[in-house]
Amino acid sequence: MNDRRKRSNEYDRIAGSRIAKLKGGVPRHIALSNSRSITLRNKINRLGLEGEHIDAALRMIDDIGLQEVLSHEQIGVRFATIPSAKKKPKVWTVKSK
Amino acid sequence: MKLERDAFPPSIVNLLLQEGQRWDSQGVINEALGTGIIPIVSSARGGKTSLSYVLIEYVIQHTKRPVILDSFPDLVIEEGIPEHWRGRVSNRKFKDLAAINEPAVWLLDDNAVHYNSRDSMTNSSKMLARAAGVLSHFGGGMTVIFTTQLLSGIDLSFLRFTTVAPIIRFIDQDVLSQERKEWVGVCQEAQYQLASISSDIRFRDYFWVSKDRVLCEAPFPTWLDKEHNPKVADFMSRPMRYHTEADRVAMISGEVKRAKKGRVEDE
Numbered sequence: 001m002n003d004r005r006k007r008s009n010e011y012d013r014i015a016g017s018r019i020a021k022l023k024g025g026v027p028r029h030i031a032l033s034n035s036r037s038i039t040l041r042n043k044i045n046r047l048g049l050e051g052e053h054i055d056a057a058l059r060m061i062d063d064i065g066l067q068e069v070l071s072h073e074q075i076g077v078r079f080a081t082i083p084s085a086k087k088k089p090k091v092w093t094v095k096s097k
Numbered sequence: 098m099k100l101e102r103d104a105f106p107p108s109i110v111n112l113l114l115q116e117g118q119r120w121d122s123q124g125v126i127n128e129a130l131g132t133g134i135i136p137i138v139s140s141a142r143g144g145k146t147s148l149s150y151v152l153i154e155y156v157i158q159h160t161k162r163p164v165i166l167d168s169f170p171d172l173v174i175e176e177g178i179p180e181h182w183r184g185r186v187s188n189r190k191f192k193d194l195a196a197i198n199e200p201a202v203w204l205l206d207d208n209a210v211h212y213n214s215r216d217s218m219t220n221s222s223k224m225l226a227r228a229a230g231v232l233s234h235f236g237g238g239m240t241v242i243f244t245t246q247l248l249s250g251i252d253l254s255f256l257r258f259t260t261v262a263p264i265i266r267f268i269d270q271d272v273l274s275q276e277r278k279e280w281v282g283v284c285q286e287a288q289y290q291l292a293s294i295s296s297d298i299r300f301r302d303y304f305w306v307s308k309d310r311v312l313c314e315a316p317f318p319t320w321l322d323k324e325h326n327p328k329v330a331d332f333m334s335r336p337m338r339y340h341t342e343a344d345r346v347a348m349i350s351g352e353v354k355r356a357k358k359g360r361v362e363d364e
Binding site for chain 2: 089090095
């Protein structure tokens, strides 16, 4: 394991334990995106904009921020963030019944 | 209890049927090898013995192979075994292996007591290790089903020289770390797989066949049910209890004959 990965693993553990101690944690866009996501939210709130198209725009801003964060990570870490269904256990079935 | 011909995964059926017998496994016709070792590994009261009886039931239903329950007390053979097993089952000792000229299926229950790795240089353990190498020759091919709480308790030579199809059931987490390093990964995977499907705390409704990497439902014979006949159930689930006191003491104290160098029967 190289130094960078070792340090990032250690940091992840510390960060994870601290986030878990905050009541209910922090929103995804604060934890995993970047500051632009927060300032844009503030601006939209001040303008009093609401609706589906605003929610979609915010989701897009969050996705871009999240991807930026993940782009610095190894392919394995990025792959692990993809949602996937739990594999069903393989059970022997009797065909001759 | 009716068991279909493909009731178990191929690696198990392969050893239970007699050499040359054919069976259809998921659309593929296979010819049975009919010789090898099926170790059933589980902690105490994990369903090793009951599963071994289910495998024997399969042998009774689908083959003409004789079944030998190694060192079972006469009382259990006379009063414990189910009616339809009579005439097919005997209790010869494994040391009589060479005298059996039929493709027998042996059950060696609670192996760690009889063939413990700490008794590896005793006559019985040496014979067991040698027997593994010639199981396919004797009687036209024999199969040994043996139950044990951990493979680390068994003389390693026994598992070196033949086809092995291990069955893993519940193993206590604190005991699992004591397993042989060659097997600990297999046993850990089995516990993970069993935990993913079983609702029973001791995973008694399924077993893991490591060679086929598949879970299999574990049937339970009705005649082994305490509600059905408590006396028969006890005879069969704890057969060693019905040995004479002297035999029981000899079993656990390890009063076994040490092999001597240069003895004719050892060669």
